[in-house]
Amino acid sequence: MLLETDLIERRRKIQKQMGEIGMEGCLLTMPLNLYYLCGSVFNGYYYLPTEGEPQMFVKRPSNFVGKSVHFIRKPEQIPDLLRERGGKSPEKLLLEGDELTYNEHLRLQHIFNLGKIGNITPLICRMRMIKSPWEIQQMQHTAEKQVLVYSQIPECYRPGMTDLELQYEIEYRMRRNGSIGFFRTFGNHMEIFMGSVLAGKNAEVPSPFDFALGGAGMHPSSPLGANGTPLHRGTSVMIDMAGNYTAYQTDMTRVYAVGKLPTEAYRAHEVSRYLHQEIMDIARPGMACAEIYRKVEERVRQEGLEANFMGTCQQARFVGHGVGMQINEWPVLAPRSKEILQPGMTFALEPKFVIPSVGAVGVENTFLVTESGLKKLTSFPEEIIPLE
Amino acid sequence: MLLETDLIERRRKIQKQMGEIGMEGCLLTMPLNLYYLCGSVFNGYYYLPTEGEPQMFVKRPSNFVGKSVHFIRKPEQIPDLLRERGGKSPEKLLLEGDELTYNEHLRLQHIFNLGKIGNITPLICRMRMIKSPWEIQQMQHTAEKQVLVYSQIPECYRPGMTDLELQYEIEYRMRRNGSIGFFRTFGNHMEIFMGSVLAGKNAEVPSPFDFALGGAGMHPSSPLGANGTPLHRGTSVMIDMAGNYTAYQTDMTRVYAVGKLPTEAYRAHEVSRYLHQEIMDIARPGMACAEIYRKVEERVRQEGLEANFMGTCQQARFVGHGVGMQINEWPVLAPRSKEILQPGMTFALEPKFVIPSVGAVGVENTFLVTESGLKKLTSFPEEIIPLE
CATH class of the missing domain: 3.40.350.10 (Creatinase/prolidase N-terminal domain)
Structure with missing residues (x-):
């Protein structure tokens, strides 16, 4: 290697x-x-x-x-x-x-x-869609660091803080664990700084950028992510911070809860977890990326969660994306994707739901496509993690 | 406004x-x-x-x-x-x-x-070279925050730390004071994350990017800035971190010393301070940016510091640059610059010197061009500040 x-x-x-x-x-x-x-x-x-x-x-x-x-x-x-x-x-x-x-x-x-x-x-x-063993090793190293930092998130939380204050604490731990900082995206229309923390009503705010979810951001010149929302009880906090610990990124989202969330939030979160399991069970080399999207969409419809899927007033039309040196690589898991899963591909799967007035829920993991199916690179507990 | x-x-x-x-x-x-x-x-x-x-x-x-x-x-x-x-x-x-x-x-x-x-x-x-009163107000607000963060740098230092560890502490304070994080540059060949900390021999390492100085960086995919250099006694630490507290940036460099530096370092630093004073005394609307560069170059030659000016083995051929929503705006203070100073322009002046085995010294300030001359936006002590 x-x-x-x-x-x-x-x-x-x-x-x-x-x-x-x-x-x-x-x-x-x-x-x-x-x-x-x-x-x-x-x-x-x-x-x-x-x-x-x-x-x-x-x-x-x-x-x-x-x-x-x-x-x-x-x-x-x-x-x-x-x-x-x-x-x-x-x-x-x-x-x-x-x-x-x-x-x-x-x-x-x-x-x-x-x-x-x-x-x-x-x-x-x-x-670049197909990673070599050396590249996979880089991503595994990144995933280990990303998981380590996510394990420190509960200790970042203090009652009364805002989404931004929580994000600063996470960024600090990212850097101390070797994050190279710079967040690489493809194209000149995707401006993001180290990732996104979305809490409460801010999860409903649409963004101009083509990420899964939005958020108003802290300044009109950077309209994405945390905006100073206070982390009240009953708020879900979605953490989707960069996994950039080598030149190769991994992408991972977990949800934290301040106090108890409405039942609806836990149910939607479980649907996301179930979807991860379902896709892991069926995805193999040769499967169309568009087919993965269709499977997810079908399940979302069965669960009656279409209005919450990938946003509310603005909904992203993809459920995953390739990841590597840039966060938005090929393939895209979207209805019109032409790509077919191949061994060595790495992609993030992120079926997410926005629950009005509560926030965003759902899990994101980065997977490696192997001959025998998907291997999860970002192994870390997937339930909603309480913050207090 | x-x-x-x-x-x-x-x-x-x-x-x-x-x-x-x-x-x-x-x-x-x-x-x-x-x-x-x-x-x-x-x-x-x-x-x-x-x-x-x-x-x-x-x-x-x-x-x-x-x-x-x-x-x-x-x-x-x-x-x-x-x-x-x-x-x-x-x-x-x-x-x-x-x-x-x-x-x-x-x-x-x-x-x-x-x-x-x-x-x-x-x-x-x-x-964009010529800022409106509203834009100047934004930059003044940014400068105030940048100065506040620089005042906290001595408390970031702990004996035995590396340049990167110091940088992480500064970044953390930047964010907690409202830095919007994202560092805007013009063009797709200038990759930088939140600024640069340069210490010891790393100040001599040339970078592919067109910034004033270089540094090896923490990863071959991002070859710029701090690289894990231990902050030994006798090391100068140049802090050139982003002033991005509104959409409008200011640019400011100060030098900190671990223990006592060689006399040569203090002398070169004083030349930089003297140059700031000299340019403030003569710069007026109507003066050519190339003329500012020539004045600086002449003084550097008189002081016998040509071999240390703006790097050693690789030397930048400019001594300042416009600053605003991007860090590398017009005008450039370079030998072949065609621009003439006009009221409302804002530029950073950064005569810097690299002292082999010690590090970089010199001051950088952001100035506003007014009818009557230059107004310094980044007012903060300019001598070399001891860290222990």
């Missing part, structure tokens, strides 16, 4: 796919893509030709060490540097079409005078 | 500029641009025609309230909705060329069948 073996394998797979579609290479510059293909982050460009060895064109850091490293000031130098080494400047090139800004992309098109342009982003997203 | 007055004024200015360059309107979708023009964040599109009233096309949240709001599922619905209201679908449109991804931009081009495309990003960046 070595990162180096993974890096070689990833390059080989990309080269094979580039060859199949008649492209000459790809050029990457996004930090996470560089980390995925080189094991380190630099400011510059990574050129992987369909045939031959990768070349790194580095602006910073100045002490960057690696095979085939060229220090550059600007990407305009790359074509000549490639030619000087007896290679050619590619005319059929894949670029990060879903990540580069429009003007960055145009600049690269112009530099390489491209005849054919492809998009490397979906190719890498598809590869 | 009302946000609403600002919003009207911002729209008016953009409309005027769009008219001057013969464009029919602009379409915005980035969260921060929406906040800047509407005072709130939503998932959707804001269309501002050169003549007439803005229209909002909202995907989420479902409870979004405002004048001229249309709920949509996808941007393809926008042209018809504009025509249905007696307007026209623009053919000369400004888009967020330095922020949208390539594929998002192509999609919008296609939807509107554009004859002429412009880039709204630099226009907004230029407007």
Whole structure:
């Protein structure tokens, strides 16, 4: 289980796919893509030709060490540097079409005078869906830390505190247990800081962001999550804080209760737990992600909880999502998902319910798809945990 | 000092500029641009025609309230909705060329069948350079909180701790004092979490990111800042943590010492303090930002500190930067900066020095440019503060 073996394998797979579609290479510059293909982050460009060895064109850091490293000031130098080494400047090139800004992309098109342009982003997203043994090991390590921090949540609570005050205590314990802080999402429309604590009526507030639930947030410029709601008796507190203890995340939600909640809340929570068990019983490689969504939806309807499922006035139309270096990876467990479960996939399942005036309930776990079914990475008690 | 007055004024200015360059309107979708023009964040599109009233096309949240709001599922619905209201679908449109991804931009081009495309990003960046009285009030509030948290740093320190352990304590106090957490930078190549603590030899480690100084960071996927360096005696600890207590940031660095530092460190720190005084004495509206850089560089040369200035093996080529809703706004105080100081600009000045084996020294303050000169927003003692 070595990162180096993974890096070689990833390059080989990309080269094979580039060859199949008649492209000459790809050029990457996004930090996470560089980390995925080189094991380190630099400011510059990574050129992987369909045939031959990768070349790194580095602006910073100045002490960057690696095979085939060229220090550059600007990407305009790359074509000549490639030619000087007896290679050619590619005319059929894949670029990060879903990540580069429009003007960055145009600049690269112009530099390489491209005849054919492809998009490397979906190719890498598809590869990243399937985790290697090394990546799974990273996620297991993350899950252990996440579980450890969740076990400390009851001691974070003091009567009279707000959702935000509780969140600060959890964040502090996350960091002291090695959380790397930064919460990686795909795309430039998902702004989140370390996760979400949702309590009481705030669980009903819709958010502009495409997460499972919302919350008003603490400032209009960041409308998501905790908003200063006092943790009164009869309030459910849903904790969905980041599992970012390595570069690989796990995603886990547990619910805590201040005093006793209405029966309805406990019942909906048990439906979520039952759904986890049901999906664990049936999910196997080959099963469609859309089928998982349908199973969940059907059970929710049978239980008469449609109006509470994944929100009230705004309801998310997915019940789970891939997780890895970003929190919103492929596959998505949604009605129109085209993906099929494959061994090595890791996804979070999060059937959640919002109970008006009480808060949110439901469990979220991260699963690994194995040949024989699902393996739960985030093992931790799943009942509603009392806070006082 | 009302946000609403600002919003009207911002729209008016953009409309005027769009008219001057013969464009029919602009379409915005980035969260921060929406906040800047509407005072709130939503998932959707804001269309501002050169003549007439803005229209909002909202995907989420479902409870979004405002004048001229249309709920949509996808941007393809926008042209018809504009025509249905007696307007026209623009053919000369400004888009967020330095922020949208390539594929998002192509999609919008296609939807509107554009004859002429412009880039709204630099226009907004230029407007955002000049802060309104309301924005300045936000920054003053932020600065007060940042100063309060920095005053608590000595009580965060315990002998034997590492740079990371100190950082966790500071973050905790930041949050409890209202930090909104999320650290906004411009561009997709600047990854940072809540700021930077740099101690000892780690201050010499170059980073891939375009910040003033580097540091190895706690994980190869996030190579910036604290890395677990023990805070031995004779170590300088540079604290450059986020001032993000409103949507408007301030930027402030102070240096703390474990035990006594070598004389060289105190001397370099005094040069930084002297530079702040010197720039405060001469900076006025009309002065070129490049001139400020040259003044600083000249003084550094006179003091024989070139080899330590803004790093050792990798040296940043700027000594300050605009600050506001993002930490790296216009203007940049760099040799080739084209900007001229204007009233209402806010910038951070950060002449810093790295002393090998000791750490980083130097002060950073955020200034407001007024008619009569610079006003310091981050007033707090500037000498090296002993930690034990």
